[in-house]
Amino acid sequence: MSTVRSLSPTNINDFNWAQLQGQILSPGRAVDKDGKEITTVGFKRFGFDSEVPLDVLRLLYLRAHYVLPTTIVPNGEISGAAVKRSDGVEYQSKSIYYPETGSISYTTLSRFPPVKLLPPADRKRILVTGGAGFVGSHLVDRLMLLGHEVTVLDNFFTGSKTTVSHWVGHPNFEMVRHDVVEPFMIECDQIYHLACPASPPHYQFNAVKTMKTSFMGTLNMLGLAKRTKARFLISSTSEIYGDPEVHPQPEDYWGNVNPIGPRACYDEGKRVAETLTYGFHRQDGVDVRVVRIFNTYGPRMNPADGRVVSNFIVQALKGEDMTVYGDGTQTRSFQYIHDLIDGMIALMNSGETRPVNVGNPDEFTIGEFAELVRDIVEKVQDEYGIKRTRRVEIVYRPIPTDDPKQRRPDTTRAKQTLDWEPRWNVRMGLEEMVRYYKARMDEGSL
Ligand SMILES: NC(=O)c1ccc[n+]([C@@H]2O[C@H](COP(=O)([O-])OP(=O)(O)OC[C@H]3O[C@@H](n4cnc5c(N)ncnc54)[C@H](O)[C@@H]3O)[C@@H](O)[C@H]2O)c1
Numbered sequence: 155m156s157t158v159r160s161l162s163p164t165n166i167n168d169f170n171w172a173q174l175q176g177q178i179l180s181p182g183r184a185v186d187k188d189g190k191e192i193t194t195v196g197f198k199r200f201g202f203d204s205e206v207p208l209d210v211l212r213l214l215y216l217r218a219h220y221v222l223p224t225t226i227v228p229n230g231e232i233s234g235a236a237v238k239r240s241d242g243v244e245y246q247s248k249s250i251y252y253p254e255t256g257s258i259s260y261t262t263l264s265r266f267p268p269v270k271l272l273p274p275a276d277r278k279r280i281l282v283t284g285g286a287g288f289v290g291s292h293l294v295d296r297l298m299l300l301g302h303e304v305t306v307l308d309n310f311f312t313g314s315k316t317t318v319s320h321w322v323g324h325p326n327f328e329m330v331r332h333d334v335v336e337p338f339m340i341e342c343d344q345i346y347h348l349a350c351p352a353s354p355p356h357y358q359f360n361a362v363k364t365m366k367t368s369f370m371g372t373l374n375m376l377g378l379a380k381r382t383k384a385r386f387l388i389s390s391t392s393e394i395y396g397d398p399e400v401h402p403q404p405e406d407y408w409g410n411v412n413p414i415g416p417r418a419c420y421d422e423g424k425r426v427a428e429t430l431t432y433g434f435h436r437q438d439g440v441d442v443r444v445v446r447i448f449n450t451y452g453p454r455m456n457p458a459d460g461r462v463v464s465n466f467i468v469q470a471l472k473g474e475d476m477t478v479y480g481d482g483t484q485t486r487s488f489q490y491i492h493d494l495i496d497g498m499i500a501l502m503n504s505g506e507t508r509p510v511n512v513g514n515p516d517e518f519t520i521g522e523f524a525e526l527v528r529d530i531v532e533k534v535q536d537e538y539g540i541k542r543t544r545r546v547e548i549v550y551r552p553i554p555t556d557d558p559k560q561r562r563p564d565t566t567r568a569k570q571t572l573d574w575e576p577r578w579n580v581r582m583g584l585e586e587m588v589r590y591y592k593a594r595m596d597e598g599s600l
Contacts, residue, residue: 184208184586186577195492196296199573202503204496206299210267211492214295214320215453216590251597266324270301279303279341281384283334283375284348286313288455289389289447292491293346293498294318298327305340309333312351317454334371335363342382344502347375348389350424353459354417354554361419368423369430376434379441387443387502388431392513392561393421394446402562405446405509415556428509435507443501448513448563452491452583453590457600463488466524467584467591468600470531470546480553482521485560489514490583493576500572513563514576524548527584534588 184192195211196204250259280297284290285306290313297304298321305328306318321327332338334349350367351357357364372388379386395403396411411421434440451463469476489512497512518526528546535542568574594600 184578184582186582187579192577192582196300196496196499199500200503200505202499204296204300204499204503206296208492210299211295213267215292216586216593251599253598256598266321267299269299269324269326272301277302278343279305281305281307281340281342281345281378282348283307283346283371284313284350284389285346286310286315286317286329287348287352288313288317288452289352289450289491289494290346290348291317291454292452292495293348294321296495296499298324302326304328305330305342307332307334307338308349312353312356312456312459314456333367334374335366337374338378340378340382342378342384345375345379345384345386346389346498346502347372347386350389350420352391352420353456353461354420355460357420357423358416361416364419365423368420368427372427372430376430376440380434380438383441385441385443385502386431386434387445387498388427389498390424390428390444390446390509391420392446392448392511392563393417394425394428395558395561396421397556397558398560401560402515402564403511404564405511405567412556416554417556442507443504444507444509445498445501446509446511446513446563447494448511448561449486449488450491450494450513451488451587453587455587457591457594462486462520462523463527463584463587464591466527467531467588470528471535471588471591471595473542473544473546475547475549476524476528478520478524478548478550480520480557481550482524482548483519484553484557485517485519485562486523487514487517487562488523488580488583489576490578490580490586492583493578496577497568497572497574500574501568504572506567506571508567510568510572511563511565512568512574513565514578514580515562515565516576516580517560517562518580521548526580527588530581530584530588534585534592538592 186192192208194205194207196206198205280302282290282294282304285294286308294304294306303326307330309331315329318329322329349371351364376386392403395407395409398407399410400407411425412418413422428444431442431444435442455461455464457464457468466476493514494512501510565575591600
């Protein structure tokens with residue numbers, strides 16, 4: 155364990171670093187919908203093994219982004235921040251935060267978590283566009299732990315280098331700052347094409363750019379797949395169903411999208427991206443996969459991007475009133491990030507070329523969901539002995555234009571062709587996410 159000199163041990167003592175550390179390392183037991191303990195994510199399908207221990211993954215996302223010194227020794231030295239695994243293996247953290255000066259010292263990881271050692275024939279060169287975003291960074295963690303060579307391509311519009319910086323320096327990892335609107339050449343075996351802003355404030359910030367990213371970005375990546383004969387997976391969305399008249403939504407429902415509304419740049423952008431994908435498939439024989447992702451939440455979601463789950467949790471943690479847009483009767487289904495990544499990896503390695511919905515069919519009204527989030531935040535606060543001056547209120551604001559009234563995936567195809575079903579219940583995933591945001595608030599980075 156490395157050591158660094160303390161700036162002021164007394165002040166650091168004032169900060170509740172021990173509690174924070176405990177929180178990072180004791181995220182609680184995760185159980186699935188049937189009450190069975192979840193110890194691994196991923197699975198073995200189609201001759202492909204994507205299983206990874208949950209504990210190792212959690213080490214990468216559940217600890218605070220900036221780790222505080224772990225031990226203060228009497229002579230005023232602080233032993234360097236380290237993350238200890240249950241088997242005793244330690245990884246030096248990437249950065250140490252000094253609360254009393256609000257400063258941070260960056261270090262390089264001296265050891266990476268162990269990744270699978272694959273024979274060259276099984277080790278794939280995988281390009282992940284948008285790999286520094288919320289979904290992308292979790293996908294990158296999985297693919298890295300599985301032993302593949304991963305290149306992240308991102309322009310950091312909504313993503314951040316910090317989401318994957320724990321892999322920088324690893325021989326299997328590469329990060330490239332690049333805008334997918336411009337052509338990009340690389341040799342690769344698989345492309346996960348995720349690059350596109352996903353939250354309404356971000357994709358509406360520059361509607362023309364969102365359209366360009368959807369169309370030209372997908373065109374460039376499909377061109378690359380055609381040249382390299384790489385398998386191509388695009389992250390499409392439930393938004394292509396628009397405000398659906400069919401409920402729940404199966405893949406053969408064509409949707410009900412307003413082509414000129416404020417959401418159209420994203421909804422129509424993804425629809426045309428799917429059209430392009432099947433154009434390359436039929437015309438040029440590109441091996442394609444299309445995942446239609448329904449609302450997904452989890453750690454590393456940008457808390458400022460206006461999506462409902464992160465909004466609710468951060469508001470409740472900060473003691474602010476929780477904002478529901480509309481009367482709260484519109485419904486949504488929410489899936490936890492690990493279920494999505496399981497589905498994406500299974501789809502990529504399956505023979506299914508039709509679009510596949512990946513989402514959690516448990517449906518909530520937004521009003522019910524706000525109450526659930528409030529309960530879970532209070533439960534976590536009680537565990538840490540945090541006193542509340544009042545109970546946060548749920549307040550209602552006018553609904554934005556074209557906000558869909560209901561959304562629930564029909565996941566029959568995913569079940570039949572991928573043997574995939576969501577495992578995480580919403581409560582479990584929310585609790586993990588609340589702990590993640592709380593840790594970030596404690597360290598001062600939220
Ligand atoms: N999270 C969800 O609930 C959800 C639901 C449906 C679909 N999706 C899709 O999944 C993908 C990832 O979504 P997310 O939630 O991680 O969003 P995100 O905003 O966190 O990630 C998107 C990433 O793409 C990058 N990016 C954006 N434009 C780019 C460009 N022109 N060139 C290069 N990089 C660019 C961003 O910097 C970011 O890192 C998106 O394609 C999104 O449409 C997500």
